[in-house]
Amino acid sequence: MTKVIGVLAVIGLGIAGYLTYVHYAGIHVLCAASGGCETVQTSSYAKLAGIPVPVLGLIGYVGILVSLFIPGDPGRLATAGFALVGFGFSLYLTYLELFVIKAICQWCVGSAVIMTVIAVLSVVRLLRAPVVPASVGPT
Amino acid sequence: MSSPPQTKKERRDAARAERKAREEADALKARRNRRLWQLGAILGGAAIVVIVAIVISSSGGSSKSTKPPTKGSPAAGIAATNALFAGIPQKGNALGNPKAPVTLQEFADLQCPVCQAYTLDSLPTLIRDYVRPGKVRMVFHQLPILGPDSQRAAQVAAGASVQNRLWNFADLFYRNQGEENTGYVTPAFLAKITAGSKVNGAQALVQPPPAAARTQLAADQTLSSHYGFNATPSFLLGKTGSVSPQPLEQADVTNPSSFASAINSQLGT
Numbered sequence: 001m002t003k004v005i006g007v008l009a010v011i012g013l014g015i016a017g018y019l020t021y022v023h024y025a026g027i028h029v030l031c032a033a034s035g036g037c038e039t040v041q042t043s044s045y046a047k048l049a050g051i052p053v054p055v056l057g058l059i060g061y062v063g064i065l066v067s068l069f070i071p072g073d074p075g076r077l078a079t080a081g082f083a084l085v086g087f088g089f090s091l092y093l094t095y096l097e098l099f100v101i102k103a104i105c106q107w108c109v110g111s112a113v114i115m116t117v118i119a120v121l122s123v124v125r126l127l128r129a130p131v132v133p134a135s136v137g138p139t
Numbered sequence: 140m141s142s143p144p145q146t147k148k149e150r151r152d153a154a155r156a157e158r159k160a161r162e163e164a165d166a167l168k169a170r171r172n173r174r175l176w177q178l179g180a181i182l183g184g185a186a187i188v189v190i191v192a193i194v195i196s197s198s199g200g201s202s203k204s205t206k207p208p209t210k211g212s213p214a215a216g217i218a219a220t221n222a223l224f225a226g227i228p229q230k231g232n233a234l235g236n237p238k239a240p241v242t243l244q245e246f247a248d249l250q251c252p253v254c255q256a257y258t259l260d261s262l263p264t265l266i267r268d269y270v271r272p273g274k275v276r277m278v279f280h281q282l283p284i285l286g287p288d289s290q291r292a293a294q295v296a297a298g299a300s301v302q303n304r305l306w307n308f309a310d311l312f313y314r315n316q317g318e319e320n321t322g323y324v325t326p327a328f329l330a331k332i333t334a335g336s337k338v339n340g341a342q343a344l345v346q347p348p349p350a351a352a353r354t355q356l357a358a359d360q361t362l363s364s365h366y367g368f369n370a371t372p373s374f375l376l377g378k379t380g381s382v383s384p385q386p387l388e389q390a391d392v393t394n395p396s397s398f399a400s401a402i403n404s405q406l407g408t
Contacts, residue, residue: 048196081181081185
Protein backbone atom coordinates (compact mmCIF):
# COMPACT_ATOMS: atom_id res chain seq x y z
CA MET A 1 0.00 0.00 0.00
CA THR A 2 2.91 2.31 0.78
CA LYS A 3 4.24 1.79 -2.74
CA VAL A 4 0.85 2.61 -4.30
CA ILE A 5 0.62 5.81 -2.25
CA GLY A 6 4.17 6.67 -3.29
CA VAL A 7 3.44 6.18 -7.00
CA LEU A 8 0.25 8.27 -6.75
CA ALA A 9 2.10 11.01 -4.88
CA VAL A 10 4.78 11.12 -7.59
CA ILE A 11 2.08 11.49 -10.27
CA GLY A 12 0.41 14.23 -8.20
CA LEU A 13 3.80 15.89 -7.76
CA GLY A 14 4.19 15.86 -11.55
CA ILE A 15 0.83 17.57 -12.07
CA ALA A 16 1.45 20.19 -9.38
CA GLY A 17 4.97 20.73 -10.70
CA TYR A 18 3.72 21.29 -14.23
CA LEU A 19 1.04 23.76 -13.10
CA THR A 20 3.61 25.59 -10.96
CA TYR A 21 5.98 25.82 -13.92
CA VAL A 22 3.19 27.11 -16.17
CA HIS A 23 2.27 29.70 -13.56
CA TYR A 24 5.77 31.12 -13.15
CA ALA A 25 6.76 30.77 -16.81
CA GLY A 26 3.67 32.72 -17.85
CA ILE A 27 2.90 30.22 -20.62
CA HIS A 28 -0.46 28.75 -21.55
CA VAL A 29 -1.44 25.50 -19.88
CA LEU A 30 -2.13 22.47 -22.07
CA CYS A 31 -5.84 21.84 -21.74
CA ALA A 32 -8.16 19.44 -23.57
CA ALA A 33 -11.38 21.39 -22.98
CA SER A 34 -12.16 24.89 -24.21
CA GLY A 35 -9.97 27.02 -21.99
CA GLY A 36 -11.22 25.66 -18.64
CA CYS A 37 -7.72 25.37 -17.25
CA GLU A 38 -6.85 28.96 -18.18
CA THR A 39 -10.10 30.23 -16.72
CA VAL A 40 -9.40 28.45 -13.44
CA GLN A 41 -5.75 29.50 -13.40
CA THR A 42 -6.54 33.13 -14.03
CA SER A 43 -9.39 33.30 -11.51
CA SER A 44 -9.00 35.03 -8.19
CA TYR A 45 -9.03 31.62 -6.51
CA ALA A 46 -5.77 30.61 -8.20
CA LYS A 47 -3.86 31.94 -5.20
CA LEU A 48 -4.28 31.47 -1.47
CA ALA A 49 -2.86 34.32 0.59
CA GLY A 50 -0.66 35.20 -2.36
CA ILE A 51 0.64 31.65 -2.81
CA PRO A 52 -0.29 29.96 -6.11
CA VAL A 53 -2.49 26.92 -5.44
CA PRO A 54 -0.21 24.59 -7.49
CA VAL A 55 2.64 25.47 -5.10
CA LEU A 56 0.45 24.36 -2.19
CA GLY A 57 -0.19 21.10 -4.06
CA LEU A 58 3.53 20.70 -4.56
CA ILE A 59 4.13 21.12 -0.81
CA GLY A 60 1.37 18.61 -0.03
CA TYR A 61 2.71 15.89 -2.33
CA VAL A 62 6.28 16.40 -1.14
CA GLY A 63 4.99 16.12 2.45
CA ILE A 64 3.24 12.85 1.63
CA LEU A 65 6.34 11.43 -0.04
CA VAL A 66 8.63 12.42 2.84
CA SER A 67 6.19 11.00 5.42
CA LEU A 68 6.32 7.61 3.67
CA PHE A 69 9.96 7.33 4.76
CA ILE A 70 9.15 7.92 8.44
CA PRO A 71 8.83 4.53 10.17
CA GLY A 72 5.94 3.39 12.34
CA ASP A 73 2.82 5.17 13.47
CA PRO A 74 4.27 8.73 13.32
CA GLY A 75 4.92 8.27 9.60
CA ARG A 76 1.51 6.75 8.93
CA LEU A 77 -0.17 9.55 10.90
CA ALA A 78 1.78 12.22 9.01
CA THR A 79 0.83 10.69 5.65
CA ALA A 80 -2.83 10.59 6.66
CA GLY A 81 -2.62 14.17 7.94
CA PHE A 82 -1.16 15.57 4.70
CA ALA A 83 -3.56 13.51 2.59
CA LEU A 84 -6.66 14.54 4.55
CA VAL A 85 -5.77 18.24 4.36
CA GLY A 86 -5.13 17.80 0.64
CA PHE A 87 -8.40 15.94 0.20
CA GLY A 88 -10.41 18.63 2.00
CA PHE A 89 -8.82 21.43 0.00
CA SER A 90 -9.27 19.52 -3.27
CA LEU A 91 -12.95 19.10 -2.41
CA TYR A 92 -13.26 22.87 -1.91
CA LEU A 93 -11.41 23.66 -5.14
CA THR A 94 -13.63 21.26 -7.09
CA TYR A 95 -16.70 22.97 -5.63
CA LEU A 96 -15.28 26.34 -6.76
CA GLU A 97 -14.66 25.03 -10.27
CA LEU A 98 -18.16 23.61 -10.62
CA PHE A 99 -20.29 26.27 -8.95
CA VAL A 100 -18.31 29.53 -8.73
CA ILE A 101 -15.76 29.72 -11.55
CA LYS A 102 -17.94 27.42 -13.71
CA ALA A 103 -14.96 26.00 -15.57
CA ILE A 104 -13.21 22.67 -15.22
CA CYS A 105 -9.45 22.25 -15.21
CA GLN A 106 -8.57 18.63 -16.02
CA TRP A 107 -5.22 18.90 -14.28
CA CYS A 108 -6.94 20.04 -11.08
CA VAL A 109 -9.53 17.28 -11.31
CA GLY A 110 -6.76 14.74 -11.87
CA SER A 111 -4.92 15.99 -8.81
CA ALA A 112 -8.14 15.95 -6.75
CA VAL A 113 -8.82 12.32 -7.71
CA ILE A 114 -5.26 11.31 -6.85
CA MET A 115 -5.42 13.11 -3.51
CA THR A 116 -8.75 11.43 -2.70
CA VAL A 117 -7.35 7.96 -3.39
CA ILE A 118 -4.23 8.75 -1.34
CA ALA A 119 -6.41 9.96 1.54
CA VAL A 120 -8.45 6.74 1.54
CA LEU A 121 -5.37 4.53 1.26
CA SER A 122 -3.45 6.39 3.95
CA VAL A 123 -6.33 6.07 6.44
CA VAL A 124 -6.72 2.34 5.65
CA ARG A 125 -2.93 1.97 5.96
CA LEU A 126 -3.03 3.60 9.37
CA LEU A 127 -5.94 1.55 10.68
CA ARG A 128 -4.66 -1.76 9.31
CA ALA A 129 -1.10 -1.37 10.50
CA PRO A 130 -0.15 -4.12 12.97
CA VAL A 131 -0.60 -3.06 16.57
CA VAL A 132 2.49 -4.24 18.42
CA PRO A 133 2.93 -4.38 22.18
CA ALA A 134 4.86 -1.52 23.69
CA SER A 135 7.57 -3.93 24.90
CA VAL A 136 8.32 -4.95 21.27
CA GLY A 137 8.41 -1.40 19.98
CA PRO A 138 7.25 0.04 16.69
CA THR A 139 8.46 -1.38 13.39
CA MET B 140 -6.68 -39.29 30.24
CA SER B 141 -6.72 -36.75 32.99
CA SER B 142 -3.94 -34.25 33.52
CA PRO B 143 -1.80 -34.79 36.55
CA PRO B 144 -2.55 -32.51 39.50
CA GLN B 145 -0.62 -29.24 39.28
CA THR B 146 1.85 -28.32 41.89
CA LYS B 147 1.53 -25.02 43.70
CA LYS B 148 4.38 -23.57 41.63
CA GLU B 149 2.77 -24.64 38.34
CA ARG B 150 -0.52 -23.05 39.34
CA ARG B 151 1.31 -19.84 40.23
CA ASP B 152 3.17 -19.83 36.88
CA ALA B 153 -0.08 -20.45 34.97
CA ALA B 154 -1.79 -17.56 36.79
CA ARG B 155 1.18 -15.32 36.04
CA ALA B 156 1.11 -16.25 32.33
CA GLU B 157 -2.62 -15.65 32.20
CA ARG B 158 -2.20 -12.23 33.82
CA LYS B 159 0.60 -11.35 31.44
CA ALA B 160 -1.51 -12.35 28.42
CA ARG B 161 -4.42 -10.29 29.73
CA GLU B 162 -2.15 -7.28 30.27
CA GLU B 163 -0.75 -7.58 26.76
CA ALA B 164 -4.25 -7.83 25.30
CA ASP B 165 -5.27 -4.73 27.26
CA ALA B 166 -2.17 -2.90 26.06
CA LEU B 167 -2.91 -3.80 22.44
CA LYS B 168 -6.49 -2.63 22.84
CA ALA B 169 -5.27 0.61 24.39
CA ARG B 170 -2.84 1.16 21.51
CA ARG B 171 -5.59 0.46 18.98
CA ASN B 172 -7.85 2.97 20.75
CA ARG B 173 -5.05 5.50 20.89
CA ARG B 174 -4.57 5.14 17.12
CA LEU B 175 -8.27 5.80 16.57
CA TRP B 176 -8.03 8.89 18.77
CA GLN B 177 -4.98 10.03 16.81
CA LEU B 178 -6.87 9.56 13.54
CA GLY B 179 -9.75 11.56 14.97
CA ALA B 180 -7.34 14.31 16.01
CA ILE B 181 -5.79 14.35 12.53
CA LEU B 182 -9.24 14.54 10.95
CA GLY B 183 -10.09 17.47 13.24
CA GLY B 184 -6.78 19.18 12.52
CA ALA B 185 -7.20 18.68 8.78
CA ALA B 186 -10.72 20.10 8.96
CA ILE B 187 -9.42 23.18 10.80
CA VAL B 188 -6.61 23.73 8.26
CA VAL B 189 -9.04 23.40 5.35
CA ILE B 190 -11.59 25.75 6.97
CA VAL B 191 -8.87 28.37 7.55
CA ALA B 192 -7.78 27.98 3.90
CA ILE B 193 -11.36 28.40 2.72
CA VAL B 194 -11.83 31.52 4.84
CA ILE B 195 -8.61 33.05 3.47
CA SER B 196 -9.57 32.07 -0.08
CA SER B 197 -13.10 33.46 0.10
CA SER B 198 -11.96 36.68 1.69
CA GLY B 199 -9.76 37.33 -1.32
CA GLY B 200 -6.42 36.76 0.33
CA SER B 201 -4.80 39.35 -1.87
CA SER B 202 -3.91 42.83 -0.82
CA LYS B 203 -4.83 44.04 -4.29
CA SER B 204 -8.42 42.88 -4.24
CA THR B 205 -10.86 45.71 -4.58
CA LYS B 206 -14.54 45.89 -3.82
CA PRO B 207 -17.26 47.15 -6.11
CA PRO B 208 -18.45 50.62 -5.14
CA THR B 209 -21.26 50.61 -2.63
CA LYS B 210 -24.65 52.04 -3.45
CA GLY B 211 -24.59 55.81 -3.61
CA SER B 212 -20.80 56.18 -3.57
CA PRO B 213 -18.87 57.11 -6.72
CA ALA B 214 -16.51 54.61 -8.30
CA ALA B 215 -13.05 54.47 -6.71
CA GLY B 216 -9.99 55.70 -8.59
CA ILE B 217 -11.62 58.20 -10.96
CA ALA B 218 -8.81 60.74 -10.53
CA ALA B 219 -6.11 58.12 -11.16
CA THR B 220 -7.86 56.90 -14.30
CA ASN B 221 -8.30 60.43 -15.63
CA ALA B 222 -4.65 61.25 -14.96
CA LEU B 223 -3.45 58.07 -16.66
CA PHE B 224 -5.14 58.81 -19.99
CA ALA B 225 -5.22 62.61 -19.95
CA GLY B 226 -4.15 64.01 -23.29
CA ILE B 227 -3.73 60.66 -25.04
CA PRO B 228 -5.88 60.26 -28.16
CA GLN B 229 -8.43 57.43 -28.22
CA LYS B 230 -10.24 56.16 -31.26
CA GLY B 231 -12.62 53.23 -30.88
CA ASN B 232 -10.67 50.55 -29.00
CA ALA B 233 -7.27 52.10 -29.78
CA LEU B 234 -5.13 54.28 -27.52
CA GLY B 235 -2.28 56.51 -28.56
CA ASN B 236 -0.71 57.89 -31.69
CA PRO B 237 -2.27 56.13 -34.74
CA LYS B 238 1.10 56.52 -36.49
CA ALA B 239 3.08 54.87 -33.69
CA PRO B 240 5.50 52.34 -35.22
CA VAL B 241 4.42 49.46 -32.95
CA THR B 242 1.01 48.23 -31.82
CA LEU B 243 0.38 46.18 -28.69
CA GLN B 244 -3.00 44.46 -28.71
CA GLU B 245 -4.54 43.14 -25.51
CA PHE B 246 -7.33 40.56 -25.26
CA ALA B 247 -8.95 40.91 -21.86
CA ASP B 248 -11.93 40.08 -19.71
CA LEU B 249 -13.00 42.90 -17.40
CA GLN B 250 -13.71 40.36 -14.65
CA CYS B 251 -10.29 38.73 -14.92
CA PRO B 252 -8.06 39.45 -11.88
CA VAL B 253 -4.85 38.86 -13.85
CA CYS B 254 -6.00 41.47 -16.40
CA GLN B 255 -6.62 43.76 -13.45
CA ALA B 256 -3.10 43.10 -12.17
CA TYR B 257 -1.64 43.89 -15.60
CA THR B 258 -3.68 47.08 -15.84
CA LEU B 259 -2.75 48.34 -12.39
CA ASP B 260 0.88 47.20 -12.28
CA SER B 261 2.25 47.30 -15.84
CA LEU B 262 0.02 49.50 -17.96
CA PRO B 263 0.89 52.86 -16.31
CA THR B 264 4.61 52.31 -16.96
CA LEU B 265 4.02 51.18 -20.53
CA ILE B 266 1.83 54.21 -21.19
CA ARG B 267 4.43 56.57 -19.71
CA ASP B 268 7.39 55.02 -21.55
CA TYR B 269 5.87 54.06 -24.89
CA VAL B 270 2.36 55.43 -25.51
CA ARG B 271 2.85 59.04 -24.40
CA PRO B 272 6.07 59.43 -26.46
CA GLY B 273 4.11 58.09 -29.47
CA LYS B 274 6.18 54.91 -29.87
CA VAL B 275 3.41 52.39 -29.20
CA ARG B 276 -0.29 52.29 -29.96
CA MET B 277 -2.44 50.02 -27.82
CA VAL B 278 -5.63 48.21 -28.80
CA PHE B 279 -8.07 46.68 -26.32
CA HIS B 280 -10.05 43.63 -27.49
CA GLN B 281 -12.88 42.13 -25.45
CA LEU B 282 -12.54 38.43 -24.62
CA PRO B 283 -15.37 37.90 -22.11
CA ILE B 284 -14.82 34.28 -21.08
CA LEU B 285 -15.47 34.17 -17.36
CA GLY B 286 -19.26 34.32 -17.29
CA PRO B 287 -22.41 36.40 -17.59
CA ASP B 288 -20.93 39.35 -15.68
CA SER B 289 -18.10 39.43 -18.22
CA GLN B 290 -20.60 39.50 -21.10
CA ARG B 291 -22.55 42.40 -19.57
CA ALA B 292 -19.35 44.33 -18.88
CA ALA B 293 -18.04 43.70 -22.41
CA GLN B 294 -21.24 45.01 -24.01
CA VAL B 295 -21.04 48.28 -22.10
CA ALA B 296 -17.29 48.52 -22.73
CA ALA B 297 -18.01 48.16 -26.45
CA GLY B 298 -20.50 51.00 -26.05
CA ALA B 299 -17.74 53.07 -24.42
CA SER B 300 -15.50 52.18 -27.35
CA VAL B 301 -18.03 53.70 -29.74
CA GLN B 302 -17.69 56.90 -27.70
CA ASN B 303 -13.86 56.70 -27.76
CA ARG B 304 -13.80 56.26 -23.96
CA LEU B 305 -13.06 52.52 -23.76
CA TRP B 306 -9.67 52.83 -22.06
CA ASN B 307 -11.03 55.05 -19.29
CA PHE B 308 -14.00 52.72 -18.81
CA ALA B 309 -11.85 49.57 -18.67
CA ASP B 310 -9.28 51.11 -16.32
CA LEU B 311 -11.94 52.36 -13.92
CA PHE B 312 -13.72 49.00 -14.10
CA TYR B 313 -10.52 47.24 -13.04
CA ARG B 314 -10.06 49.65 -10.15
CA ASN B 315 -13.53 48.65 -8.91
CA GLN B 316 -13.46 45.01 -9.94
CA GLY B 317 -15.33 42.58 -7.66
CA GLU B 318 -15.31 38.84 -7.15
CA GLU B 319 -15.99 37.15 -10.47
CA ASN B 320 -19.44 35.82 -11.27
CA THR B 321 -21.00 37.09 -8.07
CA GLY B 322 -23.49 39.17 -10.04
CA TYR B 323 -21.84 42.46 -9.06
CA VAL B 324 -21.93 43.78 -12.63
CA THR B 325 -25.39 45.23 -12.20
CA PRO B 326 -26.85 48.18 -14.15
CA ALA B 327 -26.16 50.33 -11.06
CA PHE B 328 -22.51 49.24 -10.96
CA LEU B 329 -22.10 49.85 -14.69
CA ALA B 330 -23.77 53.23 -14.38
CA LYS B 331 -21.17 54.24 -11.78
CA ILE B 332 -18.30 53.12 -13.98
CA THR B 333 -19.71 54.90 -17.04
CA ALA B 334 -20.32 58.06 -15.00
CA GLY B 335 -16.80 57.93 -13.52
CA SER B 336 -15.21 57.41 -16.92
CA LYS B 337 -17.31 60.11 -18.58
CA VAL B 338 -19.07 57.65 -20.84
CA ASN B 339 -22.61 58.50 -21.90
CA GLY B 340 -24.41 55.82 -19.87
CA ALA B 341 -27.71 56.29 -21.64
CA GLN B 342 -26.06 55.21 -24.89
CA ALA B 343 -23.58 52.64 -23.56
CA LEU B 344 -26.03 50.82 -21.28
CA VAL B 345 -28.83 50.49 -23.82
CA GLN B 346 -30.00 46.94 -24.57
CA PRO B 347 -29.41 45.55 -27.09
CA PRO B 348 -26.07 47.33 -27.49
CA PRO B 349 -25.69 49.74 -30.42
CA ALA B 350 -24.89 48.13 -33.78
CA ALA B 351 -21.37 49.60 -33.77
CA ALA B 352 -20.70 48.03 -30.36
CA ARG B 353 -21.99 44.65 -31.54
CA THR B 354 -19.78 44.86 -34.61
CA GLN B 355 -16.77 45.63 -32.40
CA LEU B 356 -17.48 42.65 -30.13
CA ALA B 357 -17.91 40.34 -33.12
CA ALA B 358 -14.61 41.55 -34.60
CA ASP B 359 -12.85 40.94 -31.25
CA GLN B 360 -14.33 37.44 -31.12
CA THR B 361 -13.20 36.67 -34.67
CA LEU B 362 -9.67 37.89 -34.01
CA SER B 363 -9.28 35.99 -30.73
CA SER B 364 -10.59 32.81 -32.39
CA HIS B 365 -8.15 33.32 -35.26
CA TYR B 366 -5.26 33.31 -32.79
CA GLY B 367 -6.78 30.57 -30.64
CA PHE B 368 -6.81 32.77 -27.56
CA ASN B 369 -8.85 31.23 -24.76
CA ALA B 370 -7.13 32.87 -21.82
CA THR B 371 -6.89 36.41 -20.57
CA PRO B 372 -4.93 38.52 -20.82
CA SER B 373 -3.41 37.53 -24.17
CA PHE B 374 -1.32 39.87 -26.27
CA LEU B 375 -0.31 40.48 -29.86
CA LEU B 376 2.70 42.60 -30.73
CA GLY B 377 3.85 43.83 -34.11
CA LYS B 378 4.48 46.77 -36.40
CA THR B 379 1.47 49.02 -36.75
CA GLY B 380 -0.56 47.91 -39.75
CA SER B 381 1.08 44.47 -39.82
CA VAL B 382 -1.31 41.74 -40.90
CA SER B 383 0.55 39.14 -38.87
CA PRO B 384 1.36 40.43 -35.39
CA GLN B 385 2.77 37.73 -33.16
CA PRO B 386 1.37 36.46 -29.86
CA LEU B 387 3.46 37.78 -27.00
CA GLU B 388 4.14 35.34 -24.19
CA GLN B 389 5.58 37.27 -21.31
CA ALA B 390 6.77 35.89 -18.02
CA ASP B 391 5.01 38.24 -15.67
CA VAL B 392 2.13 40.53 -16.63
CA THR B 393 2.65 42.53 -13.45
CA ASN B 394 6.18 43.44 -14.48
CA PRO B 395 6.38 46.06 -17.24
CA SER B 396 9.96 45.12 -18.06
CA SER B 397 8.58 41.77 -19.26
CA PHE B 398 6.99 43.73 -22.11
CA ALA B 399 9.73 46.28 -22.56
CA SER B 400 12.30 43.99 -24.17
CA ALA B 401 9.80 42.70 -26.76
CA ILE B 402 8.58 46.22 -27.53
CA ASN B 403 12.14 47.56 -27.79
CA SER B 404 12.99 44.74 -30.16
CA GLN B 405 10.09 45.77 -32.42
CA LEU B 406 11.16 49.39 -32.16
CA GLY B 407 14.72 48.42 -33.01
CA THR B 408 16.10 50.15 -29.92
